[in-house]
Amino acid sequence: MANAGLQLLGFILAFLGWIGSIVSTAMPQWKIYSYAGDNIVTAQAIYEGLWMSCVSQSTGQIQCKVFDSLLNLSSTLQATRALMVIGILLGLIAIFVATIGMKCMKCMEDDEVQKMRMAVTGGVIFLIAGLAILVATAWYGNRIVQEFYDPMTPVNARYEFGQALFTGWAAASLCLLGGGLLCCSCPRKTTSYPTPRPYPKPTPSSGKDYV
DSSP: OOOHHHHHHHHHHHHHHHHHHHHHHHOSEEEOOOOOOOOOOOSSEEEEEESSEEEETTTTTTTEEEEESSSSOOOHHHHHHHHHHHHHHHHHHHHHHHHHHOOOOOOTTTTTHHHHHHHHHHHHHHHHHHHHHHHHHHHHHHHHHHHHOOSOGGGGGEEEEOOOHHHHHHHHHHHHHHHHHHHTOOOOOOOOOOOOOOOOOOOOSSSSSOO
């Protein structure tokens, strides 16, 4: 029963991480304009995401522009896009696979070992998805840090971490934690001992003495 509860907890955490990865990918706040330097303009906020760049005015008006050309994007942005999409697709596959292997489901009840292996397989796929999301967000964040401390970057063109990055890091952590808990439901190998041979029963004596 404890193993089933651990399995359910892992699935819920990994599922929440998958939802977080979708939210992070869709959010436009992957990097926000850094208000550093002498010329600080607080009338508007500038931020960029994986798919668009937006400008928010102090009046509440938001204007966004979708990135038109794929070839005009930086290699970091293209790689981040690809890794996030791969992580989301792998998470979707992991949800279906792990659902079949859950003990609370009626699927494959006749083969308990195969059912548990399905849950472990789903956990492994969740781990791979979490790693893809973690690499994507860490790579993008490292690029922001490099450009921020680059002396060749103008002060008015520096950006800092946005909310989408923190959401992505949290999503990757949940996927890794949930996948690890699902992998803990791996069936233990039982040691099989050979069947002992029955000893021959002694035949009862007939009561006659032979000389």
